[in-house]
Amino acid sequence: MEKSCRWASAGAGASLPTLNNTAHLICIRGVVQGVGFRPFVYRLALRHGLRGWVRNDPSGVTVHLEGESLGTFLHDLRAELPPAAVLEDVQVREIPAEGFPDFQIIHSEAGGAIVTRISPDLAPCPDCLREMRDPNDRRYRYPYINCTNCGPRLSIILGLPYDRPQTTMKGWPLCEDCQREYDDPLNRRYHAQPVACPTCGPSFTLSTCGGGGACDQLNFDSSPENLRGFPALQQAAQLLQAGQILAVKGVGGYHLMCDALREDAVHALRERKFRKDKPFALLARDLETARSVIHLTAQDEEILTGTARSILLAPAKIELPEVAPLFGQLGVMLPSSPLQELLFDAGAPPLLVATSGNRSSEPMVMDDAEALESLAALADAFLIGERPIARRVDDSVVMSGGGVVRRARGLAPAVTAKIPSDTPILAVGADLKNAVTLVVGGQAFTGAYIGDLDHLACREAHQEAVQDLLGMYGLTSNDCVVAHDLHPQYVSTGLALELPALKHVAVQHHHAHLASVLAEHDLWHEPALGLILDGTGYGPDGTIWGGEFLLGSLSSGFERVGHFYPAPLVGGDAAARLPAQAAVGYLAAAGLPVPDSFPLQARRAAGLARSAIQTTSAGRLFDAVAALLGFSGPQTYEGQAAMWLESLARQASGTEALPFIWDGQTLDWRPALAALATADIQQAALAFHVGLADALAQAARELCEQNKITTIGLSGGVWQNSLLLNLVGQRLGQEFRVLLPRHVPANDGGLSLGQAAVAASRQFG
Amino acid sequence: MTFTDSQIELAHGSGGKATRRLIEGLIAPSLGVDTLMDAASLSLGGAELAFTADSFVVHPLRFAGGSIGDLAINGTVNDLAVSGAKPIALTCCAILEAGLPTETLRLVLDDVRKAAELAGVSIVGGDTKVVEHGKADGLYLSTAGIGLRDPRLNLDPAHVKAGDVVLLSGPIADHGITILLTRGELDMEADDLQSDSRSVYPYTAALTDAAHAGLRWMRDPTRGGLASALNELARDAGVMVQLREADIPVRPEVRGACEVLGLDPLHVANEGQFVAIVAPELAEAGLAAIRALAGGEEACLIGVIKDGPPVLTCLTPYGSERVVDMLVGDPLPRIC
Ligand SMILES: [Fe+3]
Ligand SMILES: [Mg+2]
Ligand SMILES: [Zn+2]
C-alpha cells in the first residue's frame, strides 16, 4: 500500500483553496483500473483546464492536478464516473506545484507489488451497441465490439499488468484505424486492450456438426458447414427457431441454447443433459421480454441491466413447465456480450434457454476443442468465437432483492471485504459451491464460483483458481496463511493441507458463515449474534452442526450460545439426497411414528436412527417437513425440497404458526413436527415458516438483550429462502441491525471469505 | 510420511488413508521393512514362494454366506492368489474370549475346515490362547500361508500403463453390506444377499493361463473396497484409473442398501472378488477364461488406465467424471 496516500477524505464537491504554486495529489481507490478511468480523468482535466498527470499505481489511480477548478473536478469525477468504475476512497492533499504545461496519461510500469483490482467482464455499453447497429459504422454487426467502458477483462487476461500483449487478443495486431483509436486519449477506445474491428479482429464461425455426430476438428475456414460473421449468426438464429440446440461461446465459456417456448427443444435439452427437473436459466432479448416473463421491481431491473448481467431469480409471470417444473420462479438474464445481442438481431427467438455448456455438474466448458468433444452429444451446432478464453467465468445468479446465489461473471474477482492482515491469506472454501478467497494488502479478493469438488474437472479448476489468484499478486502459497474448513474429510481440507504455507488454520464451518457476513460489513470489533441456518458442517464436538446461534466478534472469536434440537442424520449424506430419510431421523428424535405413506426404503431406514450421527441441521429440518408434506422422491438438485416447501407456503396466507420452543439454549422444533397437519399442505408449509420465524425472532431477541447486542448476522444456505428471510426481517428489523451477505452468497459460496476473516483474526487479534 | 497421531483410533484400521499412514509412517519404518505387498516373495532352495499373514476381528462372528472361519482362510488364500501364487498351506491361530460358547467355536472351526478344503489348502499348524472375558470380541483368528509363485508372472504396479484395462471378477460390496445388514439396523429383506467370501484362486489361475503375458497387477479389494485398492494402485503406479460407473456390477439390493446408508459401493469391503490390470490386447481373453468358470460369469471390464493425475475417477451415467477418494474412517456427512 502506498504510504503517501493516507489523508483525510475529501467530500464530494469539496472546494479547497488553490494557490498558484500549489498542486493537488489525488489518490483514488476502488475499481479504477481497466475500466477507462485514466482517459476519463484525462478528458475531465482537459475540460476543467487542469494540468498534471494521471497514472495507475499499485493501490489504484493517482492524479496530479495543477490549476484552479479542483472542486468542480472532484464533483464531476463522482458524477460522471465510467459505468464499471467503483470509487471506494478519494484522498486529496496539497503538494508544491511543478508547473506542468499540459495534462498527460502516464503509462503503467511493470514490476513492483501488484495490488490491482482486476475488473470483471462487462456487458456491452450503450455506445458500443449503437455503433454495432449502425450500418455506417465500421463495426456494424461486429460481435467483438468493445471500449474502455465495456467488454471483457478477467476472461481475457493472461498476465499483469493488463496490456494487450498479456491478453488473449495478443494474436490480433491492431489495424491502422483501431491503432489510432487506441492511441487517442480523447477516444472511447483509448487503451481499450481488447479493441478490434472486422478488419483486424477475430470472428465467429457456425459449425453444424454435433448432434451426436463427430466434430473432427476445429475449422475456422469458410466452407458450407462453417459460416462466418453475421451470416453465421443468421443461420444460428434459424436453427434456434427450428428447435435445435446450439452451443454458443460466451464471454467466459459455452452456453447451450434453445428456444424456451418450444417444449420439444427444451425437453430434448433436458434429456441430453441428463437434467431431470432443475430449472434452466433464460436469456431474454431485452428488458421488455424479461418483463413479460417475470415480476420485476425497480431494484431487480437494475440487477438485470447491470454490467454483470447476472441471472435474476424472480417470481414467474408465465408457466414454462419444461424450463422450470414445480417452481414459481424463473431465472432470467439479459445479453452479456455483443454476440448475444446480434444473435437476437439476426432473428433468434426472443426468449432462449441458456444453460452452462457442460456435462452434468462439471464446470462450464471454455476451450473450443473441448467444447466440440464434450458437447457434441448435447448440441446440434456450435457458434464458435475465435477469441480464446483465458479464464472460465460462469453466469452469476442473484435473487430478487439482491442476494447473490452464485458469484461469477461480472462480480468476481472483485473485492468482497477489507481484512486487516498484512500477511496474505489464502482460504480454500468448502467442498460444494467452492470459491476461493485471497487476502492481499488488506483486501479480500473472492474468486468465481467453481462447483462441487467431487468432480475431477472442478477439482482441477479449484487448483487452477488458487494458482491463478496467487499468481495475479505475485505470491505462492508459501507466502500465505492457508485457511480451510474444520471438516477432516473435506476434499478442500486435503487440498489445503497439501499446499505449503506459513501456517494452516482450520475454521469451523458456521464460524466461517458468520464471519463472511461480518467481514463484508466491515464489523471487526463489534459483537454480533449470528443466526446461522445451514445444511451441515462439521462441529468441533464431532457432531454435525447446521442450525446455530453464535455470539462474538471477528476480533474476539465466536461462541455457540444456542442450536436447533439435535436429530439423528440417518444415512449421513443420504439424508441430504432423500428428504424422507431425513424425516425418519427427525421423527425419531421427536418420538413420532414414520407415516405409512413414506417410501418403503425410508421406512426401512428407521432403525438406523439409533446409531446415526447427530445433527442440529436447519436445512435437513426443512427437508424433513417437505417430506412429511408430500415431497416423496429423491432431490434431483440441491435445495429442491426446501424450494418446493417455500413455494407451497407462498400459495397460502395467514398468520397461523406451528409451535416451536426456545428454552434459552435449544430451539426445539419437535412440537411443530408433532402439530404438522397434512390436510392443507400449503397452510401447513406457511405455518411452519411462520412458527420458525417467531421462534428465531424470540431466541434472537433474548440472546441480544442478555448480551447487550444490537447487530444480528444472518448466513447459511437456508437464508436463500426469501419467505423465511422476510418473516424474520419483519420481526427483528425494527429493533436490530440485521445483516445479510451482499457480495458473497449466504451459502457455501461465501465460506472462503469467512475462513479468511477468521484466519486473520486468529493471527493478529 | 511420519505418523504423529498420539494414539491409535479405529480409523487407523479402516483400510483407507489412515491405515496407510499408520503402516507407512510407523509400522514399516519401525520394522525396517520398505515394500509392503499382499504377500512377500521368498526364494528357498530353488522354490519361489509367496508368504503372507492376516488376522480377523469381524463382528458378528457368523453372517449370511460365511463366518469369521472362512474369512480367515479365504483372506489369506486370496492374498496369495492375487500375488500370483498357488496357495499351498496355512497356519491358523485363535484368541478366544472366556465365556465363548463351545458351539460357536465348533461352527467357526467347521467353516475353517470347509473353506480350506474348498480352497485346496492344508492347515499345517496353529496356536490357541484364551483371554479374560471382556478382552476380546468372542474370538479372533489369525492365519499365515505360503504359496508357490507362478514363474510366468511378474506383477508390479510399475508395469501398469495408460491403455491397460481394469478387470473385475464380479459384483462388489456384497460382503460389507451383508455384515451391516446382519447387525440389524437396516430393515432390509436380504434373502438373496450373502457375503461373497470365497477363494479367488481358481479365477486368478484361469486369468493367468489366458493372459499371463499381459497381466500387470492384481488385488483383492477387502477393507476400504475397490476404491482403496485402486487409489493405491494409482498412487503407486503414477497413473489415473478411470472406471465407468455403469459397467461396475452391483446387485440391486446392495445398491439400495448403499443408497440408504449413504455409502459408495466402491468403498465397501469384498471377500471373494479381485481386480486385475491387464494389457488391452489380452483383456478379452482373460475375461473369457474367468467367465467360463462357475462363479466367474459376472466378471467384466470396468475401466481403463490413463495418463493423468494419480487418482481414481468414475464416469457417471450423466457423463461427468467424479473423483473417488480413499475413505478416512467412517464417512462423515459433507453435503451442506
Ligand atoms: Fe454451509
Ligand atoms: Mg489381507
Ligand atoms: Zn463500449
Ligand SMILES: [Zn+2]
Ligand atoms: Zn481494426
